[in-house]
Amino acid sequence: MSATVLIVDDEETAxxxxxxxxxxxxxxxxxxxxxxxxxxxxxxxAADIVLLDVMLPDGSGLSLLDRLSMENPSPPVIxxxxxxxxxxxxxxxxxxxxxxxxxxxxxxxxxxxxxRADEIVSLRRxxxxxxxxxxxxxxxxxxxxxxxxxxxxEAQRAAAASVSVLITGExxxxxxxxxxxxxTMGTRSDKPFIPINCPALPETMIESELFGHEAxxxxxxxxxxxxxxxxxxxxxxxxxxxxxTKTDMQAKLLRVLDEHRFRRVGGVKEIDVDIQILAASxxxxxxxxxxxxxxxxxxxRLKVVDLHLPPLRDRIVDIPALTGTFIRQINMRTGNIIQxxxxxxxxxxxxxxxxxxxRELRHVIERAMLFCDDEEIDIAHLSPDIQALAS
Numbered sequence: 001m002s003a004t005v006l007i008v009d010d011e012e013t014a015x016x017x018x019x020x021x022x023x024x025x026x027x028x029x030x031x032x033x034x035x036x037x038x039x040x041x042x043x044x045x046a047a048d049i050v051l052l053d054v055m056l057p058d059g060s061g062l063s064l065l066d067r068l069s070m071e072n073p074s075p076p077v078i079x080x081x082x083x084x085x086x087x088x089x090x091x092x093x094x095x096x097x098x099x100x101x102x103x104x105x106x107x108x109x110x111x112x113x114x115x116r117a118d119e120i121v122s123l124r125r126x127x128x129x130x131x132x133x134x135x136x137x138x139x140x141x142x143x144x145x146x147x148x149x150x151x152x153x154e155a156q157r158a159a160a161a162s163v164s165v166l167i168t169g170e171x172x173x174x175x176x177x178x179x180x181x182x183x184t185m186g187t188r189s190d191k192p193f194i195p196i197n198c199p200a201l202p203e204t205m206i207e208s209e210l211f212g213h214e215a216x217x218x219x220x221x222x223x224x225x226x227x228x229x230x231x232x233x234x235x236x237x238x239x240x241x242x243x244x245t246k247t248d249m250q251a252k253l254l255r256v257l258d259e260h261r262f263r264r265v266g267g268v269k270e271i272d273v274d275i276q277i278l279a280a281s282x283x284x285x286x287x288x289x290x291x292x293x294x295x296x297x298x299x300x301r302l303k304v305v306d307l308h309l310p311p312l313r314d315r316i317v318d319i320p321a322l323t324g325t326f327i328r329q330i331n332m333r334t335g336n337i338i339q340x341x342x343x344x345x346x347x348x349x350x351x352x353x354x355x356x357x358x359r360e361l362r363h364v365i366e367r368a369m370l371f372c373d374d375e376e377i378d379i380a381h382l383s384p385d386i387q388a389l390a391s
Contacts, residue, residue, distance in 0.1 A: 217266025
């Protein structure tokens, strides 16, 4: 995702020269000729990096530096000083300026300074995203059945090749868990993982949330906002229950898949992104294609690798391993010291038909551990409906 550099300089020729150089280097650039105009750009959130001249028609650039230092996060500021203004540069560094350049500007030094500032911006974004997307990172895909072993092997190949993956299966079968496992197994493991629950996004907001918008693009859009696709740049975008999206949005997603570029709402510039898209659905997308509610071209573009997770009732043999995984995870989170589960309790679990699949099993184990004061979960700790299955 390219950073936007705000160039604050009263000389129009200098601004144009710098703007052209930054655009050639892959950055976006906006220009301000004085403090008042610069403050308006800051108000709209348009500046990731600020290139700031000290001497401006309506005051000192250091006053804007003071304001920017109070922002959270504060955009990196590169100060432009006249030759010999060492004291001003020192004062600016104390106030939080990232770097300073002396006039006349050396183009190579300018680009290097912006690249260093961009590293800071990128690092902040990644740290924020990692905090936002951090879940139970100990969750792993567990499976001993031939079907699950095949899914794991294909998931590893898809992760290594960084291709699109369509994950299908009933609600609760672990589609997001598998998506996170693909992220862990692939080359994007240290990059953002952005999960999007498509049905939870209102139809009027989904385009803005996915693609972002420019300031003034619509009523209430006071600041530029990067979308989730832009934020996922370099990483993985997980579209959960993609079947809920309308066909016009499906067409826009198809363009991102095909061309790896998009435009923000209200924007005119194409933005390039490098993302792997994983999509999940509990509905029959082929039936939806026949109904005309899901685009055939998007279906086949997503389905480079097709992974269908079987329901838990078809993989009863995996219940002991899944149960052990859940016990370890819940122990780590709660501080419990439960060591396992008795054979009688496992037999009862295997007799249940699990309409809620793996998610239901996890809830059952979590409840059992809440009422268990022993080292092992037994029949008495399970919910009454499962106790009734014990023979």
